[in-house]
Amino acid sequence: MDVIKVGMADLAVCKAPQKLMTAGLGSCVGVCIYDPRTKVGGLAHIMLPNSDQVKVVHNKAKYADTGIELLLEKMQELGAIKNRMQAKIAGGAQMFGNSTMMRIGERNTEEVIKILQTLKIPVLANETGGNFGRTIIFNPDNGELYIKTINHGEKVV
Numbered sequence: 001m002d003v004i005k006v007g008m009a010d011l012a013v014c015k016a017p018q019k020l021m022t023a024g025l026g027s028c029v030g031v032c033i034y035d036p037r038t039k040v041g042g043l044a045h046i047m048l049p050n051s052d053q054v055k056v057v058h059n060k061a062k063y064a065d066t067g068i069e070l071l072l073e074k075m076q077e078l079g080a081i082k083n084r085m086q087a088k089i090a091g092g093a094q095m096f097g098n099s100t101m102m103r104i105g106e107r108n109t110e111e112v113i114k115i116l117q118t119l120k121i122p123v124l125a126n127e128t129g130g131n132f133g134r135t136i137i138f139n140p141d142n143g144e145l146y147i148k149t150i151n152h153g154e155k156v157v
Contacts, residue, residue, distance in 0.1 A: 003137065009062035011044035013074040016141035023135040025091035027105035029112050029128065031068060032088045032138040032145055033121060035080035041140025042071040048104070049111035064111040072119070085121045088145040088157060090136050092128035105129070125157035
C-alpha cells in the first residue's frame with residue numbers, strides 16, 4: 001500500500017491508488033478533500049485556526065485559512081476540479097483540560113468548517129471533538145476516511 005505520511009502543520013496531495021495518512025491529531029484538524037471523478041485527494045494537518053496574528057506566514061499548512069487554500073491549489077495542479085470537491089474532517093479534540101481559553105481544537109474545527117462552507121465544499125463527515133487523539137488514513141479512490149483512536153476504537157466514515 002502506497003501511503004504518503006503527512007506531518008503536523010504539513011499537507012500533501014496524491015492520486016489514487018495512493019493514500020494519505022497523518023498521526024497524532026489532538027487539537028489539530030485533519031482536512032481531507034477529494035475529487036471523486038479524478039480521484040485526486042489532499043490532506044492538511046491544521047494546527048491553528050488562522051494566521052491573523054502572524055506578520056509573515058512561513059508555513060501556510062499550519063493555519064486553516066492559508067492551508068486549505070494551498071491544498072486546493074495543489075489538488076487543482078493534479079487535475080481536481082473545485083466544484084466537484086468533497087471534504088471529510090477529523091481531530092479537533094480538547095486535549096488540555098476544560099479551559100475555555102485553550103479551546104484550540106474547537107476553534108480549529110469551527111474555522112475549517114467556515115472556510116469549507118465559504119468555498120462551497122461540502123463536509124460529508126465530521127469526526128471531531130472529544131478528548132482523545134486520532135490517526136487517520138484517507139483513500140481518494142473511494143473517499144473513505146479510516147479513523148483509529150486510542151481507547152475509542154476504529155471506524156470508517
